[in-house]
Amino acid sequence: MLTLIDDRDLARTLRADVLAGLTVTPKWLPPRWFYDARGSELFEEITRLPEYYPTRAERAVLAGHAPAIARITEAKCLVELGSGSSEKTRLLLDAMLRRGTLGSFVPLDVSASALTAAVGELTAAYPELTVTGVVGDFARHLAYLPEGDSRVVAFLGGTIGNLTPPERTAFLTALRGALHEGEWLLLGADLVKDPAVLVPAYDDAAGVTAEFNRNVLRVINRELGADFDPAAFEHVALWDAGHEWIEMRLRSSRDQVVRIPELDLTVPFAAGEEMRTEISAKFRRAGLAAELAAAGFTLRHWWTDPDGRFGVALAQAG
Structure with missing residues (x-):
């Protein structure tokens, strides 16, 4: 750790x-x-509510396209920012391990206790994988991500939407600076829809x-x-x-x-x-592509759930 x-x-x-x-x-x-312990419990409860569609919609995208993501990226290392329990990420881990390229997983989260629990569970579930937890803040510590090549950084759950436009610019620019040319960002974004x-x-x-x-x-x-x-x-x-x-x-x-x-x-x-x-x-594809491009990423692939409520972007550092 x-x-x-x-x-x-x-x-x-x-x-x-x-x-x-x-x-x-x-x-x-x-x-x-x-997000103290009680807040994390409440959020997990929120994700199961009938009104709260983002978690189900994003999971549907990952379930449908994880094999394609593994094939396109040929990832050797998966990094997840704001990982929490990394529950949805197992869809990516499974697909990347089946592809035969993945060797390591690096979850980053501010909560040491949540991260310790997640790393223990993932190490037991994936003994063939090197799992290294990073207790850190994705807004401040991107430069400290473990070095490597063929990395994919996953930033899921629509968390990008909690940042103001200047904060998004700073975050995406810092992330591009932490990645090598050709490495990948997998970004989950909730979409504009009926209020x-x-x-x-x-x-x-x-x-x-x-x-x-x-x-x-x-x-x-x-x-x-x-x-x-x-x-x-x-x-x-x-x-x-x-x-x-x-x-x-x-x-x-x-x-x-x-x-x-x-x-x-x-x-x-x-x-x-x-x-x-x-x-x-909430985002529109064109607007998100423009923000990514301004930070030095090229949007290569875009998927949504069947109802078009949630988008997952796969962007490459240029």
Whole structure:
């Protein structure tokens, strides 16, 4: 296991994010802090909800095209950014191992505990594969990916949509810089579609996404000694047609003041005030191809699920 982030680094980053986000108007918090152990459980539950189509749609693409991806790339090393449990990635591992080229798998994730569990399971399931976990942040540590040739970097789940356009540019440019010419990026991207389909995926009838959204407040309470009352914040999900993204927000249900002792910070919220906790951008093929090209990638192949809801791009570093 290669460890590029430790608990102290995470604590410093959380403090910086909370201080930056809660001292401006409008307020915001980055979505990475949803994912403590409870948040990860809630997200896994979200992926099984009837309203949440992206996981099923992406899996359908990978199930149908993993053999082609293995044949086209002849991958010797598969790298997965933000790997989590790497559950869908097994479709790629199986296809690449059948192809006879794959020798190593490198999952990268910020959660050391989740990564340790995933590496243990994958090592047992694929004894012929060298599995090396990297505890790191894909926004900061791409230059530290293990060297090699014939690498494929998988960035799945539509996570690219959580980045703002400038963040996407920086990420794709850094990734291109970490790859050799001819190596590959496999990118999962949720597509623009009817808001009647999009919004319920982020505002399910059972309220699981609402609990997931409020979990960021519980993380700040635990880690920074804050006194957020999660019940005093309502979950909001809306479609921003201008930016073509979903925004998740937390809306204060009353006038209140939150104290964060670890930052020596007092934060007022007015009744009805909203704080952004996530964007989830949706893409069109042409726009994504242009973003990839600007960073030095060429879109070589494009697949969608049968309903055309989710796209998987295979792009080559030029």
